Amino acid sequence: MLAQGRADLRALQGPGRRRRQAPKKDQYVKNLDKGFSLEYAYDLVSGNVREVAYQAGEADAFYHKYSYDAENRLRLAYSSEDGRLWQKEARYYYYAHGPLARVELGEELLGSDYRYSLQGWIIGVNGLVKNAVWTDPGADGHETGRHRWFSRDEYAYGLGYNELAYTPIGGSSLNDGAAWSNMSGDILSKDGVSGLFNGNIAYMQTALPQLAREGMGSGSYAAAYQYDQLHRIMASNTYEYNGGQWNKLLRDGLNSPANPKNYGSSYSYDANGNILSLSRYAGGNQIDDLSYHYTYDVDPAQLPEVSSQAIGQLYNNQLQYVTDGAGASTVGDLTSQPGHDGAVATSSQNYEYDEIGNLVRDSSEQIEEIVWNVQGKVQEVHFEAGKPGPSVLQYEYDPMGNRLAKKKLYVDG
Structure with missing residues (x-):
């Protein structure tokens, strides 16, 4: 049984359907983000969304509809420009024990295959050996495979937890043995144990063949993560796969034109678990040196407040403002919040809270x-x-x- 729901409480279909008043001429040109509506139809029992209509009845109308299996898992997604002729956009397949196994886009256009460990942790999507289709679980684009009419995978990623988490059928590939041997210095936990058995991600690999085809590196990259004894991330370092091995792009603190720091980060925390600092590098420069400031009990003689991380006792865990000590800037760089350049606050806190801790003001936004x-x-x-x-x-x-x-x-x- 279908019940009707909507963003503005109007129905999708039926004789009683109300229509929007036609917009004035040029209204959408002047107010691109104002004159639109979204309408929903959903199943009353399961709560699943069955149809979504954008601008129903208008010239720019667009529709989606969805179907589910007996376990309320999304099975098919369709789109339409008029609500009558439908085109399949995606089909979803699942393993017998429940997790998503495969997503197929369009009419045999692109397939994505999902792999998991025995613990249910996702291991990766598609195969990681570039241009070697036999490592892809779905064998997309393989001339003798069941999915031979699909295009070859344009992306893949893999997650590593420990060396025992997953072994692909047919033996090791680029996503296990090679990574562990080259990254062992970065994927060790603080107590010296190789690999993580608590669900934390030790490393992530990505494969983007198009980057290699366009001469933008090898197309295969990885990030290795380090954690402290409380399983909080402490650092991440980046690798590129070249010459049959993983080469570290962040070179153990060295920084020179021939040996630049790239795409690395480090973190620190206070005894209460609040993040205190975040450092990030890109293009041979430190682009972020962020300090996070909280409310501390301070001696009035020490005011105006300076770097509050080193003064008094922590009053609560409410973040007050963030400063950036790095001078370099680039795309994705985070800067000091207005009025908080450097270590000394030149205005009141950026974030304000009510008596029970709800955020009630954010000046930077x-x-x-x-x-x-x-x-x-x-x-x-x-x-x-x-x-x-x-x-x-x-x-x-x-x-x-x-x-x-x-x-x-x-x-x-």
Whole structure:
């Protein structure tokens, strides 16, 4: 049985369906983010979304519909421009014990195969040996395979936990033995144990053949992660696969034009588990040297507050502001929040909280006020004057706390 639900409480189909009033001429040109609607149809028993309509009945309308198996797992996804003629976008397959096994996009266009360990941890997607289709579980593009009409995989990734977690059929490939031997210095835990048996990821590999075809490196990269005794990430280092081995791009703290630091990071924490610092490198430069500041009890004689990480006792775990001590900047670089350049705060804290710890203000994002309801849900978000976009966001919920609607309010002028 279908029940009708929507972002603005209108039905998808039926004789009683209401239509939106036609927009004024050029309305969408002037207000690209204002004049649109989303409508949903869902199954009343399972709660699964059955159809989604974007701009139903308008010239730019677009529709999706979904079907599920007996265990309420997504099986098929379709799209349509008119709600009558449908095109298959994706088909989903599952292992007998439940996890997702394969996703096929379009009409035999691209397939992605998922692998897991005995513990249920995901091991990877597709095969990792570049251009060697027999390592792909689905054998996509192999001339004698069942999926020979599919294109070869354009991406793959693999996750390593420990050397016992997974061994592919047919023996080792690029995603186990070679990685462990070349990265052993980085994937050791602090107590010297090789490999992780608690679910933490020791390393991740990615394979993007298109990068190699375009001359942008080998197309095969990996990141190895280190953790402390409390399983918190402490550092990550990056590798590139060249010449039959993994070569480290972050060279043990050395930094020179011939030996630059690249794509590495390190982290530190206080005794309460709050993150204190984050350092990141790219292109031979340190692009982030972030310090996280919290509320501390301090001696009034020590004010104005300087690097609060070293003063007094921790008052609570509420983050106040973030500073960046690195001068270099690049794409993806994080900078000090406004009014907090360097170690000395030149204005009040960036984040403000209410009496029970809810965030109520974020100056760096130009959020003037966040209003919460008695259920602990965000009810309204008010933005500072002059910020592009809506002035207020409003959220509506049902008695169970499920979100029913999100409204964007604008101030003209």
